[in-house]
Amino acid sequence: xxERLTERLEQVFKRLRGYxxxxxxxxxxxxxxxxVVLLEADVNFKVVKEFIAKVKEKSLGERVLESFTPTQxxxxxxxxxxxxxxxxxxSDLIFSSKAPSILMLVGLxxxxxxxxxxKLGKWxxxxxxxxxxxxTDVHRPAAQEQLKVVAEESGLPVFSDNSSSPLKVCFNSVKxxxxxxxxxxxxxxxxxxxxxxxxxxxxxxxxxxIQPTEVLFVADAMxxxxxxxxxxxxxxxxxxxxxxxxxxDGDARGGAALSIKSVTEKxxxxxxxxxxxxxxxxxxxxxxxxxxxxxxxxxxxxEKAEAAIDRKExxxxxxxxxxxxxxxxxxxxxxxxxxxxxxxxxxLSLFPGSTKLKGMDLPDVNEADLKRIEAIINSMTxxxxxxxxxxxxxxxxxxARGSGTSVQEVNxxxxxxxxxxxxxxxxxxxxxxxxxxxxxxxxxxxx
Amino acid sequence: MKLxxxxxxxxxxxxxxxxxxxxxxxxxxxxxxxxxxxxxxEAALEQLEEILIEADVGVATTREIIDSLQEKINKEPSxxxxxxxxxxxDHILSLLQVGREAATxxxxxxxxxxLVVGVxxxxxxxxxxKMAYxxxxxxxxxLLCAADTFRAAAIEQLEIWAERVGVGVVKGxxxxxxxxxVFDAIRAAIAxxxxxxxxxxxxxxxxxxxxxxxxxxxxxxxxxxxTGAPQEVLLVLDAMxxxxxxxxxxxxxxxxxxxGVVLAKLDGTAKGGVAVAIARSFxxxxxxxxxxxxxxxxxxxxxxxxxxxxxxxxxxxxxCPD
Numbered sequence: 001x002x003e004r005l006t007e008r009l010e011q012v013f014k015r016l017r018g019y020x021x022x023x024x025x026x027x028x029x030x031x032x033x034x035x036v037v038l039l040e041a042d043v044n045f046k047v048v049k050e051f052i053a054k055v056k057e058k059s060l061g062e063r064v065l066e067s068f069t070p071t072q073x074x075x076x077x078x079x080x081x082x083x084x085x086x087x088x089x090x091s092d093l094i095f096s097s098k099a100p101s102i103l104m105l106v107g108l109x110x111x112x113x114x115x116x117x118x119k120l121g122k123w124x125x126x127x128x129x130x131x132x133x134x135x136t137d138v139h140r141p142a143a144q145e146q147l148k149v150v151a152e153e154s155g156l157p158v159f160s161d162n163s164s165s166p167l168k169v170c171f172n173s174v175k176x177x178x179x180x181x182x183x184x185x186x187x188x189x190x191x192x193x194x195x196x197x198x199x200x201x202x203x204x205x206x207x208x209x210i211q212p213t214e215v216l217f218v219a220d221a222m223x224x225x226x227x228x229x230x231x232x233x234x235x236x237x238x239x240x241x242x243x244x245x246x247x248x249d250g251d252a253r254g255g256a257a258l259s260i261k262s263v264t265e266k267x268x269x270x271x272x273x274x275x276x277x278x279x280x281x282x283x284x285x286x287x288x289x290x291x292x293x294x295x296x297x298x299x300x301x302x303e304k305a306e307a308a309i310d311r312k313e314x315x316x317x318x319x320x321x322x323x324x325x326x327x328x329x330x331x332x333x334x335x336x337x338x339x340x341x342x343x344x345x346x347x348l349s350l351f352p353g354s355t356k357l358k359g360m361d362l363p364d365v366n367e368a369d370l371k372r373i374e375a376i377i378n379s380m381t382x383x384x385x386x387x388x389x390x391x392x393x394x395x396x397x398x399x400a401r402g403s404g405t406s407v408q409e410v411n412x413x414x415x416x417x418x419x420x421x422x423x424x425x426x427x428x429x430x431x432x433x434x435x436x437x438x439x440x441x442x443x444x445x446x447x
Numbered sequence: 448m449k450l451x452x453x454x455x456x457x458x459x460x461x462x463x464x465x466x467x468x469x470x471x472x473x474x475x476x477x478x479x480x481x482x483x484x485x486x487x488x489e490a491a492l493e494q495l496e497e498i499l500i501e502a503d504v505g506v507a508t509t510r511e512i513i514d515s516l517q518e519k520i521n522k523e524p525s526x527x528x529x530x531x532x533x534x535x536x537d538h539i540l541s542l543l544q545v546g547r548e549a550a551t552x553x554x555x556x557x558x559x560x561x562l563v564v565g566v567x568x569x570x571x572x573x574x575x576x577k578m579a580y581x582x583x584x585x586x587x588x589x590l591l592c593a594a595d596t597f598r599a600a601a602i603e604q605l606e607i608w609a610e611r612v613g614v615g616v617v618k619g620x621x622x623x624x625x626x627x628x629v630f631d632a633i634r635a636a637i638a639x640x641x642x643x644x645x646x647x648x649x650x651x652x653x654x655x656x657x658x659x660x661x662x663x664x665x666x667x668x669x670x671x672x673x674t675g676a677p678q679e680v681l682l683v684l685d686a687m688x689x690x691x692x693x694x695x696x697x698x699x700x701x702x703x704x705x706x707g708v709v710l711a712k713l714d715g716t717a718k719g720g721v722a723v724a725i726a727r728s729f730x731x732x733x734x735x736x737x738x739x740x741x742x743x744x745x746x747x748x749x750x751x752x753x754x755x756x757x758x759x760x761x762x763x764x765x766x767c768p769d
Contacts, residue, residue: 110685143604146604224688224692250652253691
């Protein structure tokens with residue numbers, strides 16, 4: 001997520017740091033580059049224009065050039081403006097004081113509404129709500145069926161009624177929710193083009209009649225310049241309350257996030273970051289900007305770990321991470337946990353400076369791989385597990401034979417372990433920084 | 448695969464209707480830009496740059512077009528506005544022509560296998576339904592294969608379409624191995640003497656290595672069962688896609704040997720400009736465009752028509768409501 005954007009911005013700032021004395025034309029040049037970076041990330045060109053103008057005004061206005069650390073100042077301005085652009089504070093879901101709350105999902109075809117309905121339901125369930133899913137999509141073949149399967153897979157109740165109109169389906173589902181004590185109804189609507197007036201009217205009538213607590217615009221993160229236009233029309237006809245951005249687990253540069261927020265002035269409430277029903281995260285502008293700027297997102301990382309690992313284990317791990325006595329045994333148990341936390345590449349992207357890890361051989365862990373890795377580690381002696389540096393060529397051969405794998409695989413595992421140890425070291429530096437010693441932000445000292 | 452061209456006039460109108468929104472946002476400012484200005488100043492070029500960027504053509508491709516225009520101006524400062532307009536038009540046209548000459552001439556007796564790939568929600572299944580419909584209209588025998596065993600109710604969706612169109616569909620169980628379904632479908636298509644087999648695959652983000660490897664496997668099996676197949680591997684791209692489309696094309700090309708692009712959902716306000724960048728970067732031709740929800744809303748892509756429709760200033764089109 002945002003990797004390329006991060007990479008490119010790092011390059012711009014690195015060059016900026018290279019100048020002995022920062023002059024105005026250096027800033028101009030950097031801003032020109034930032035402009036290209038943002039445009040290539042699909043941020044709408046009008047939004048980019050305003051953004052650049054603001055950063056420029058502040059960079060020249062705050063006597064940045066005379067300060068001791070002009071580049072830091074510029075980075076800080078870019079960071080602040082990005083956060084501002086993404087909405088500043090985190091914005092929570094709103095619930096109605098009178099149950100059930102109705103959350104209505106709207107958007108273009110293929111933006112990911114139905115999958116998001118399942119994810120949202122699961123998210124609500126985890127927070128002690130009792131959600132009911134309902135689909136009003138009577139247009140697309142098998143849409144109702146899809147939501148049914150989604151509900152089944154994520155263990156949620158679903159109301160289905162193929163025969164009637166979207167409005168009737170909604171009313172009936174609310175009736176059922178009241179009768180059976182569901183406190184949230186998640187309404188999945190049919191995807192539609194914003195230029196289709198008939199369908200947009202249908203949606204605004206639906207909204208008027210059912211009075212939803214939230215009207216959430218589900219948008220594909222890969223959308224280009226047109227994102228502003230569709231978001232604007234949806235907002236104008238439905239007065240959205242928030243945005244959910246989907247498919248951020250690809251390599252989309254996510255510029256749509258900045259554009260949509262900026263044109264609708266509505267908060268981004270959630271982001272979809274994977275294919276599992278757990279892969280929905282609340283949106284924290286500040287954390288995302290840290291990610292974009294390559295400063296990592298340690299807070300999200302910690303939360304993810306806490307959700308997947310139990311408290312006691314977490315403490316033990318923290319201890320080990322702190323005194324860097326992380327062994328292959330811990331690595332093995334970590335790999336098991338990672339299955340619960342999500343794909344390793346996703347976890348690692350939260351680390352500061354993670355773009356620099358690109359090109360490293362990171363394991364895309366799946367069940368079969370995990371079994372092989374376990375077999376390799378099980379074939380080591382205890383001594384080897386506690387101190388991997390003693391594993392020489394002949395030991396490797398023995399381990400490979402014992403685990404039914406190859407020396408290459410053993411090598412690969414050891415390499416990955418060494419990388420993990422390195423990452424842990426980096427994480428330690430950061431958490432020390434958080435205790436007020438020094439924040440080793442990658443931009444500031446050029447590491 | 449070759450879809451019969453429809454009646455020319457009807458088709459041109461439909462394409463234009465689909466591109467109407469493109470016209471309003473791309474052509475009109477261009478029109479203003481080209482009319483009444485003899486020499487282009489920096490500001491005018493910048494404006495043109497913005498117009499192209501807003502059409503999702505992308506920074507690099509836009510830069511190339513602008514640079515070439517600048518060069519033209521330097522060489523012949525007295526060129527008229529309309530000549531410059533022709534220059535931009537020709538430039539985009541030449542970018543779109545890339546890779547089209549190499550269009551595969553299919554030997555007609557073998558089973559034609561069309562593999563359809565793309566990211567989640569790009570419009571694969573609907574595109575397949577439209578293709579099947581057109582083939583049927585042409586009197587060809589087509590069979591569909593529901594190899595999306597991953598997404599909830601994907602198989603049912605294709606089944607409903609197949610029923611509407613009146614073609615058969617081979618499916619596996621939800622969650623089963625898609626490659627096995629493809630294998631069954633090929634055997635069935637041959638046994639039933641089909642002309643075409645169109646395979647629907649699960650939407651996948653191009654960054655998911657495992658899923659991309661799965662495509663490679665499917666492709667291998669097709670090639671093993673039918674020599675020279677798949678004759679077409681079509682990447683379905685949502686016209687709304689921004690610069691990410693380039694990386695989608697790159698990855699799908701690598702893993703599934705894409706032979707062409709289908710630009711879906713061109714009936715919105717999105718301009719699909721990224722297709723120009725894809726043609727430029729990978730020489731991948733755009734083969735079809737989806738311009739609506741009807742079964743006959745899949746058109747063969749024609750660069751001259753596309754560019755012509757992009758630039759023609761037609762009163763009737765201009766007065767159309769947004």
